[in-house]
Amino acid sequence: xxxxxxxxxxxxxxxxxxxxxxxxxxxxxxxxxxxxxxxxxxxxxxxxxxxxxxxxxxxxxxxxxxxxxxxxxxxxxxxxxxxxxxxxxxxxxxxxxxxxxxxxxxxxxxxxxxxxxxxxxxxxxxxxxxxxxxxxxxxxxxxxxxxxxxxxxxxxxxxxxxxxxxxxxxxxxxxxxxxxxxxxxxxxxxxxxxxxxxxxxxxxxxxxxxxxxxxxxxxxxxxxxxxxxxxxxxxxxxxxxxxxxxxxxxxxxxxxxxxxxxxxxxxxxxxxxxxxxxxxxxxxxxxxxxxxxxxxxxxxxxxxxxxxxxxxxxxxxxxxxxxxxxxxxxxxxxxxxxxxxxxxxxxxxxxxxxxxxxxxxxxxxxxxxxxxxxxxxxxxxxxxxxxxxxxxxxxxxxxxxxxxxxxxxxxxxxxxxxxxxxxxxxxxxxxxxxxxxxxxxxxxxxxxxxxxxxxxxxxxxxxxxxxxxxxxxxxxxxxxxxxxxxxxxxxxxxxxxxxxxxx
Numbered sequence: 001x002x003x004x005x006x007x008x009x010x011x012x013x014x015x016x017x018x019x020x021x022x023x024x025x026x027x028x029x030x031x032x033x034x035x036x037x038x039x040x041x042x043x044x045x046x047x048x049x050x051x052x053x054x055x056x057x058x059x060x061x062x063x064x065x066x067x068x069x070x071x072x073x074x075x076x077x078x079x080x081x082x083x084x085x086x087x088x089x090x091x092x093x094x095x096x097x098x099x100x101x102x103x104x105x106x107x108x109x110x111x112x113x114x115x116x117x118x119x120x121x122x123x124x125x126x127x128x129x130x131x132x133x134x135x136x137x138x139x140x141x142x143x144x145x146x147x148x149x150x151x152x153x154x155x156x157x158x159x160x161x162x163x164x165x166x167x168x169x170x171x172x173x174x175x176x177x178x179x180x181x182x183x184x185x186x187x188x189x190x191x192x193x194x195x196x197x198x199x200x201x202x203x204x205x206x207x208x209x210x211x212x213x214x215x216x217x218x219x220x221x222x223x224x225x226x227x228x229x230x231x232x233x234x235x236x237x238x239x240x241x242x243x244x245x246x247x248x249x250x251x252x253x254x255x256x257x258x259x260x261x262x263x264x265x266x267x268x269x270x271x272x273x274x275x276x277x278x279x280x281x282x283x284x285x286x287x288x289x290x291x292x293x294x295x296x297x298x299x300x301x302x303x304x305x306x307x308x309x310x311x312x313x314x315x316x317x318x319x320x321x322x323x324x325x326x327x328x329x330x331x332x333x334x335x336x337x338x339x340x341x342x343x344x345x346x347x348x349x350x351x352x353x354x355x356x357x358x359x360x361x362x363x364x365x366x367x368x369x370x371x372x373x374x375x376x377x378x379x380x381x382x383x384x385x386x387x388x389x390x391x392x393x394x395x396x397x398x399x400x401x402x403x404x405x406x407x408x409x410x411x412x413x414x415x416x417x418x419x420x421x422x423x424x425x426x427x428x429x430x431x432x433x434x435x436x437x438x439x440x441x442x443x444x445x446x447x448x449x450x451x452x453x454x455x456x457x458x459x460x461x462x463x464x465x466x467x468x469x470x471x472x473x474x475x476x477x478x479x480x481x482x483x484x485x486x487x488x489x490x491x492x493x494x495x496x497x498x499x500x501x502x503x
């Protein structure tokens with residue numbers, strides 16, 4: 001299957017003809033292209049988070065097959081209430097690093113696209129953010145200490161058990177000053193700062209609480225620099241799952257950038273101006289996800305570079321432009337891999353996390369460019385905001401079913417979607433249907449079963465197909481069949497945009 005590039009539009013510019021490229025990836029007829037109900041997908045993408053909840057579930061819980069879980073988290077080791085928050089994926093562990101990133105991305109989705117959401121979905125999105133921030137506030141409630149994880153992942157992964165039955169060790173992993181936890185602390189600061197902006201108009205008191213705590217936890221991150229997974233008491237729990245692979249420096253810049261945006265405090269502007277080079281802002285600029293913040297950082301800071309015409313932040317904008325050019329297949333600097341069916345592909349599993357985060361950045365950057373009447377110069381071509389949005393739309397449509405498998409990778413959306421996702425709660429009988437306790441190894445028969453999961457985790461986006469566009473609906477193949485919170489979070493913003501701008 002080949003890409004075809006559609007070139008539209010000539011523009012006279014300084015009395016010269018210059019091509020403006022509107023890239024449209026048009027696929028061969030074997031990929032079914034249909035109209036998508038982005039509003040339906042948006043509501044489902046938010047609903048998913050209710051299936052990942054830990055703690056006491058509220059009366060208005062809509063994912064009815066779930067019940068309360070993790071009710072003693074924090075009590076035995078620290079005499080501390082660490083209930084709440086989210087399970088990161090198909091297991092029952094609360095990993096602070098990806099949970100904070102998930103919360104940041106949910107908040108950023110609302111900041112950029114919340115006004116496009118129907119009021120009911122904006123409310124649901126804010127509830128999803130608050131489920132994260134209420135927990136994150138608990139993790140930083142003690143001075144000079146940050147709780148970075150709850151649950152022993154090895155013992156948890158050794159069992160196939162419903163969260164409601166969980167009887168594995170709920171080990172609490174904490175870092176105390178002067179030991180470092182820069183990336184978790186700075187990502188938590190980013191989450192709290194971004195969320196303060198999301199809540200500012202609806203709950204100003206809560207927004208102030210979030211911002212105040214963000215300032216404090218960023219100080220911890222910056223004062224005691226180093227990776228959280230370098231602490232011997234944390235390493236065995238965090239690694240290799242959410243070990244810090246890309247360094248903590250990007251999170252320091254990311255946290256400061258969010259504090260600058262939320263507070264407009266010049267000290268954070270100075271921080272990102274002065275520390276950009278020393279903290280490696282120019283490294284790995286084509287990555288964005290729970291571990292590497294560079295591409296997101298550059299897009300975020302570019303808003304002020306573009307709208308405030310700030311020369312001191314120009315290097316961030318140059319990096320953001322460069323990243324966008326790598327995504328355009330006809331650009332001379334293109335180097336991202338696409339599958340034959342047109343999906344952005346990076347090796348390592350859970351590939352759709354790249355498709356959703358990059359689509360989000362494309363749409364956000366397109367908006368920033370639009371507001372300032374700018375384009376991206378990719379050397380051999382000029383990329384317009386429309387061309388960036390077109391790439392994002394192709395990714396969204398692929399995820400929702402316009403792909404060689406003809407499969408929606410969002411559970412519960414469309415007629416065909418994954419039935420055997422790698423997710424404990426979804427694959428075991430619900431406590432409503434089977435109130436009897438199902439012990440650690442008793443769940444194995446459900447894991448090994450070829451039957452569809454009994455509980456539909458509506459809105460969950462799975463890890464997705466391989467680089468050949470092939471997806472086997474196999475519960476054991478967690479790299480492809482496991483959903484995660486950080487695949488969904490940026491897609492909330494993407495779907496909000498396309499629900500309001502379907503064409």
